[in-house]
Amino acid sequence: MVPTASHDDAGDWVVVGRVGRAHGIRGDVAVDVRTDEPERRFADGAALRTPTGQLTVASSRMHSGRLLVRFEELADRTAAEAARGTELRVFVDPEETPADPEEFYDHQLVGLRVVTTDGAAVGELLRVEHHGAQDLLVIGTDRGEVLFPFVSALVPEVDLDEGRLVVDDAPGLLDLE
Incomplete structure (x- = not known):
């Protein structure tokens, strides 16, 4: 992704x-x-x-x-x-974007507001960690850093123009409670 x-x-x-x-x-x-x-x-x-x-x-x-x-x-x-x-x-170059509209460079994502699909604020995207199996989003929250899988099933929307990344919180991934 x-x-x-x-x-x-x-x-x-x-x-x-x-x-x-x-x-x-x-x-x-x-x-x-x-x-x-x-x-x-x-x-x-x-x-x-x-x-x-x-x-x-x-x-x-x-x-x-x-x-x-x-x-x-x-x-x-x-x-x-x-x-x-x-x-x-x-x-x-910071102005360059991938040819595929479903792909992003890290510098495009860092700093985006992270919200859930129902609009609840989660935090800010601090960085993307790249591992063999999948990439992980590192989200800064009020409770510290949270690792979240960067897969299309759990990240249905990345809106660079709005500065927002939407995550579908499966039970136990964000633990916002």
């Missing part, structure tokens, strides 16, 4: 993938893709930020349903194996 990202005052560094296992002997790696735009994010010459620096895409291709990428900085299989698990990010 949300391309993964971390908040930055000048925009977002969006996670677009994670380096997987090495493929072959020349430094190619499989990439666990976390973007709907792999052809754009992993285009030849694309610079991706990592926790320790940068990786530059030399080439990319699909192979057996997986994206294989060769990075200029990974010269051989040993370097590729050492990079396994590395998070890959790209900078997204």
